[in-house]
Amino acid sequence: MTERTLTVRVARIARQTPEILSFELAHPAGRELPSYQAGAHIDVHMPGGFSRQYSLARAHGEASASAYLIGVKREAVSRGGSASMHARLREGDLIAISAPRNTFPIRPEARxxxxxxxxxxxxxxxxxxxxxxxxxxxxxxxxxxxxxxxxxxxxxxxxxxxxxxxxxxxxxxxxxxxxxxxxxxxxxxxxxxxxxxxxxxxxxxxxxxxxxxxxxxxxxxxxxYFAAPDGAAVAGGRPFTLRLARRGIHVPVAADQTAVDALHAFGIDIPVSCEQGLCGTCVVGADGAGAEHRDFCLTGSERHAKVALCCSRAKGDELVLDL
Ligand code: FES
Incomplete structure (x- = not known):
């Protein structure tokens, strides 16, 4: 299951370095795209069914056009995303993206x-x-x-x-x-x-x-993070139960299952994207103290009240969700 997508037009492709292309993505009818705060990223969905996260490389409103700007490095060892973006995308193409999400905001308390x-x-x-x-x-x-x-x-x-x-x-x-x-x-x-x-x-x-x-x-x-750090545990563990406090139901999670997979099997729609704890798409409210947090997108204080369901598990036998 994924979030709803927006269709955008590749308005401009520019070579930045021997390995990096920039892509400007605009509304196909010239309308405004959803606004965002600096630090946000989008998912880019490519034909073939894969999607990758790319950070927006320009503050909202910085350019006259309301276009999203991303930079894509062609990785020597690519899972298909960057190589495909470089080889297949042309100016004028229409592609699907997610709305911007921000798990890396500027901290207002910083001096x-x-x-x-x-x-x-x-x-x-x-x-x-x-x-x-x-x-x-x-x-x-x-x-x-x-x-x-x-x-x-x-x-x-x-x-x-x-x-x-x-x-x-x-x-x-x-x-x-x-x-x-x-x-x-x-x-x-x-x-x-x-x-x-x-x-x-x-x-x-x-x-x-x-x-x-x-x-x-x-x-x-x-x-x-671009990817989960080497050696990071993002999948599997002990079985446990999700208690959905608002619905008043319990959902079992098997040892080889993620919490989000268990919820999907139960018919509960939680959007997912990276499935590595990076993007924040699957984050929901929770009793964070009861979670073994395995994500790379929540801050220490956010972890008190939120959990990323694609990777995190219960510390003990039960994890209470605000669902
Ligand atoms: S789907 Fe990206 S953090 Fe869970």
């Missing part, structure tokens, strides 16, 4: 924002940087890329709006225009009070940032 992006992980952070710059917020966007030729959305990054806030790190060691090596440990050694850290990038980069920020409070760390 300063430190945005760290590895490679194509820059897309949600670019939108956040634009939104923060428009607000006049105190923030810095640090981008880690292999070399200058791998820097996507360079025009936006070097615009007068963002350039004063952007620091570039090129792995090649040769600083290009504005590029300097950034030492993660040094950067994160001290946390200025009120600073929140946002990170998005490949698994190794995420792990390095987490390690360098291991002394930061959990509530000040916000991460957007």
């Amino acid at each position: 300063r924002h430190l945005l760290l992006a590895g490679g194509i992980g820059m897309t949600p952070l670019l939108a956040m940087a634009q939104a923060l710059a428009r607000e006049g917020a105190d923030f810095e966007l640090c981008l880690f890329v292999r070399g200058e030729e791998h820097l996507a959305f360079a025009e936006a990054l070097r615009s007068p709006l963002l350039a004063p806030h952007v620091r570039l790190h090129f792995d090649t060691g040769e600083a290009g225009e504005g590029g300097r090596r950034i030492d993660l440990r040094q950067l994160l050694a001290e946390r200025r009070p009120g600073t929140h850290l946002y990170v998005c990038g490949p698994g190794g980069f995420m792990a390095a940032v987490r390690e360098a920020a291991s002394h930061w409070p959990e509530e000040a760390l916000h991460a957007e």
Whole structure:
């Protein structure tokens, strides 16, 4: 089961780097698309039945056209999504997408924002940087890329709006225009009070940032993953029962079943998308204290009252849902 979809037209395809294409997606009749907050992502549904999540790489209202902008990196080892987007999509094509969802919002309580992006992980952070710059917020966007030729959305990054806030790190060691090596440990050694850290990038980069920020409070760390980290347990476990408090019914979940599969088998429609605990589509209200949380999209405080049903399970014999 999936969420309802929107049909959009591929309005523009642009090559950003040898491996990254950007796609602008517009309403087929030129109307406004649903608005969103920076940090949001959409699911793109491709022919063949697969869907992938892509972050929106531009703050809402940043461009004159109401088009969604995504960046797609052609992965060497692709599950089909990025390769198909690169090979098959043409300007003018119609595709189905989900409405934007945001599991990686700018935290309103933060007094300063430190945005760290590895490679194509820059897309949600670019939108956040634009939104923060428009607000006049105190923030810095640090981008880690292999070399200058791998820097996507360079025009936006070097615009007068963002350039004063952007620091570039090129792995090649040769600083290009504005590029300097950034030492993660040094950067994160001290946390200025009120600073929140946002990170998005490949698994190794995420792990390095987490390690360098291991002394930061959990509530000040916000991460957007592309895929479940290596070794993460997202499926299977002990059998348990879901208690649907509002309906007053119990639904058994077998050891090899997910909570969402058990609910679907019972005829209860819960939308799903990534099925890896990444996108937040399957999140519902719950007694979070009774859950073994296995997702990568909920914050520590959200986990008190929510659960991602595609991957999380009960800690004990029962998990109470607000359904
Ligand atoms: S379906 Fe994506 S978090 Fe559950």
